[in-house]
Amino acid sequence: AQTVTQSQPEMSVQEAETVTLSCTYDTSESDYYLFWYKQPPSRQMILVIRQEAYKQQNATENRFSVNFQKAAKSFSLKISDSQLGDAAMYFCASQTGNQFYFGTGTSLTVIP
Amino acid sequence: DTGVSQNPRHKITKRGQNVTFRCDPISEHNRLYWYRQTLGQGPEFLTYFQNEAQLEKSRLLSDRFSAERPKGSFSTLEIQRTEQGDSAMYLCASSRDLITGELFFGEGSRLTVL
Numbered sequence: 001a002q003t004v005t006q007s008q009p010e011m012s013v014q015e016a017e018t019v020t021l022s023c024t025y026d027t028s029e030s031d032y033y034l035f036w037y038k039q040p041p042s043r044q045m046i047l048v049i050r051q052e053a054y055k056q057q058n059a060t061e062n063r064f065s066v067n068f069q070k071a072a073k074s075f076s077l078k079i080s081d082s083q084l085g086d087a088a089m090y091f092c093a094s095q096t097g098n099q100f101y102f103g104t105g106t107s108l109t110v111i112p
Numbered sequence: 113d114t115g116v117s118q119n120p121r122h123k124i125t126k127r128g129q130n131v132t133f134r135c136d137p138i139s140e141h142n143r144l145y146w147y148r149q150t151l152g153q154g155p156e157f158l159t160y161f162q163n164e165a166q167l168e169k170s171r172l173l174s175d176r177f178s179a180e181r182p183k184g185s186f187s188t189l190e191i192q193r194t195e196q197g198d199s200a201m202y203l204c205a206s207s208r209d210l211i212t213g214e215l216f217f218g219e220g221s222r223l224t225v226l
Binding site for chain 2: 004006009033035037042043044045046047050091093095098099100101102103104105
């Protein structure tokens, strides 16, 4: 089984500033995908960004980007120009075959 | 398309009772997952369906748990003889294309066992 580790239970960021959420994973597979999901309070989890392991280029979605370090098995999420609506739990996840593995999450607070 | 729908959203039951949760996935999605999420934890895999076939089950899914997906559409998760340790959020997610990998989640069914 794979493991996904998020070492920051809580993070805070000033509105309009940049914050980076950390994630490491452990897999012996060569073909896998990595994800960041956002879970706002009392709402469903939604995909923020996805990275294919075979791609060297870091994925970017508007204000969200990742720093994918395959050798180090690191997959951090950078949120630029943070907005109040970014406040949520963020889960890092890996996928191999039919299985998805989630970290324990990072609670992000955005300070006005 | 209204997304993944789960019912009931909240269920409070007494220890020893049976409960059943329903998940209606996005209509064209043939893959359906059940996860359990407890406070401070990420989702933990319970089981996975491809169409009507239950292909994988976690060891977390004891014999008190059963899941079905008749006709490959909606799915039910039943917990028999509930225990206090079953209290959690039960999440359903569906996916159409494993290659893209995106899971679409429902809002979850929160179970409280007294």
